[in-house]
Amino acid sequence: MNLKMPLVDLNAQYRELQTEIDAAIREVVESQQFIMGPQVEEFEQDLAAYARVPFAFGCASGTDALQLALMALGVGPGDEIITSPFTFAATVEVIALLGAEPVYTDIDLTTYNLRVDQVEGLITPRTKAIIPVHLYGLPADMDELLRIGHQYGIPVVEDGAQALGAYYRDEKVCGLGAIGCTSFFPAKNLGAFGDAGGVFTHDGDLADRMAKIRAHGSDKRYWHELVGVNSRIDTLQAAILKVKLPHLDRWNRRRQQVAGWYQELLDPTWVTGPVCGEDRTHIYQQYTIRVERRDALQAYLSEQGIPSAVHYPTPLYLQPAFRDSQWDDRCPNSEKAANTVLSLPMHPYVTREQVKMVVEAIHRFFEQD
Numbered sequence: 001m002n003l004k005m006p007l008v009d010l011n012a013q014y015r016e017l018q019t020e021i022d023a024a025i026r027e028v029v030e031s032q033q034f035i036m037g038p039q040v041e042e043f044e045q046d047l048a049a050y051a052r053v054p055f056a057f058g059c060a061s062g063t064d065a066l067q068l069a070l071m072a073l074g075v076g077p078g079d080e081i082i083t084s085p086f087t088f089a090a091t092v093e094v095i096a097l098l099g100a101e102p103v104y105t106d107i108d109l110t111t112y113n114l115r116v117d118q119v120e121g122l123i124t125p126r127t128k129a130i131i132p133v134h135l136y137g138l139p140a141d142m143d144e145l146l147r148i149g150h151q152y153g154i155p156v157v158e159d160g161a162q163a164l165g166a167y168y169r170d171e172k173v174c175g176l177g178a179i180g181c182t183s184f185f186p187a188k189n190l191g192a193f194g195d196a197g198g199v200f201t202h203d204g205d206l207a208d209r210m211a212k213i214r215a216h217g218s219d220k221r222y223w224h225e226l227v228g229v230n231s232r233i234d235t236l237q238a239a240i241l242k243v244k245l246p247h248l249d250r251w252n253r254r255r256q257q258v259a260g261w262y263q264e265l266l267d268p269t270w271v272t273g274p275v276c277g278e279d280r281t282h283i284y285q286q287y288t289i290r291v292e293r294r295d296a297l298q299a300y301l302s303e304q305g306i307p308s309a310v311h312y313p314t315p316l317y318l319q320p321a322f323r324d325s326q327w328d329d330r331c332p333n334s335e336k337a338a339n340t341v342l343s344l345p346m347h348p349y350v351t352r353e354q355v356k357m358v359v360e361a362i363h364r365f366f367e368q369d
């Protein structure tokens with residue numbers, strides 16, 4: 001059986017907007033303004049309006065967005081950052097790069113987001129930021145995190161790389177914390193044609209610092225006020241993203257529809273599906289289930305031509321690059337999730353027929369023994 005079913009269908013999205021995207025690319029190529037061309041600021045204005053913040057800046061990747069945020073907050077050696085160990089490595093990589101230390105809460109097994117009830121107990125005089133990751137597209141418990149942040153004077157930096165467009169109460173993700181960070185990696189809900197990312201803030205000083213830091217600490221040619229990095233967003237990527245951004249909400253709604261089909265058809269006897277509270281929306285960057293015998297199921301699905309992925313197989317304190325044994329046994333939910341999660345095909349062009357085929361294959365696997 002060949003379903004021709006990709007985990008993520010980037011081609012379909014390109015075909016849908018091909019005329020506009022090709023024209024946008026041609027315009028940049030003809031202008032030859034590859035660095036900070038006018039499309040960058042145009043896109044940034046659209047992006048700020050989209051996230052309902054006064055300031056948004058493009059940068060070179062979602063990873064750099066997190067790094068710019070922490071640099072703007074002055075994070076350095078000896079500082080501690082509270083976050084989740086069950087996320088993509090970039091979240092913790094930037095903490096390590098700046099010489100700071102990740103401090104981990106476990107995750108909540110129903111939401112896969114950090115356990116907010118553990119945050120206060122981990123705060124020390126060296127805590128410089130809290131980074132909730134809105135994993136798989138589901139916003140973390142921001143009210144409580146912002147309350148804690150306010151009480152202790154600790155900024156909350158949102159890792160919204162998987163959640164752009166999700167709502168938390170009436171507010172948009174990336175516009176809730178001191179700084180929001182997102183990724184335009186091609187497979188994210190809003191994907192560029194290469195690496196790109198963005199930062200968001202309500203704070204004019206932080207905005208000013210991030211805008212400078214991403215361009216060698218400078219906003220005046222050959223005058224460097226801060227130690228920065230080279231992390232501008234390419235004009236080409238900004239031009240492409242400007243075409244795509246107006247479609248993001250529609251694509252996210254399609255993902256929610258696909259998720260609804262999975263939820264309707266999957267048998268809860270074998271599969272634990274994602275849960276979303278009434279006070280927020282899930283935009284399903286991933287549709288991730290939890291199952292027993294995950295690896296065997298994944299192999300079986302693969303034989304049937306159904307792709308799937310594990311986000312993520314290893315909590316970060318167990319990774320060689322970030323190995324830290326003090327967290328062993330303190331994050332049982334993260335370890336359980338790492339061993340049992342499986343992400344199923346999810347993108348705006350998945351059909352109900354395809355969902356049915358995936359679900360039937362999963363049920364066959366569990367029924368056959």
Ligand SMILES: *Cc1c(COP(=O)(O)O)cnc(C)c1O
Pocket residue numbers: 061062063064087088090091133159161162182183184185195196197
């Ligand atoms: C994708 C992702 C990043 C990094 O984004 P890049 O654009 O790939 O650098 C960071 N955090 C999370 C949670 C991500 O999913």
